[in-house]
Ligand code: AMP
């Protein structure tokens with residue numbers, strides 16, 4: 332895609348700090364470095380988001396993530412955790428519309444990265460959970 336910043340990175344049209352490359356994926360340091368080693372992995376084929384990934388491309392894309400995770404852990408032995416983040420659509424904080432997975436090493440609790448999971452368990456009865464699960468299940472193709 333012509334105006335896609337990540338396609339330009341893959342093509343070497345704009346610089347990046349490359350971590351890894353093969354025929355299917357490209358991995359490079361996120362310019363924001365939320366934490367040291369914050370890495371993005373992207374499929375070489377331009378796909379906007381998770382909804383556009385078919386199973387073959389998804390398999391190629393996601394299969395690279397564990398070895399990148401292990402590489403980060405080996406490179407930075409002081410890592411105490413790792414968050415994987417994949418944002419889809421602007422509401423969910425996607426800002427670059429070429430699908431990517433963030434690997435965000437964690438070294439301590441308070442370091443500029445946070446995830447909040449509210450527990451709304453008390454708002455749902457089992458019947459409603461079953462309806463929700465069924466409606467998702469019936470949409471799987
Ligand atoms: P997201 O908000 O999930 O779409 O993430 C996009 C990420 O791309 C952000 O964390 C940016 O810091 C990162 N980013 C944008 N431009 C560049 C660039 N030229 N090189 C490296 N990372 C970039």
Ligand code: ZN
Nearest residue numbers: 335338377429
């Ligand atoms: Zn692209």
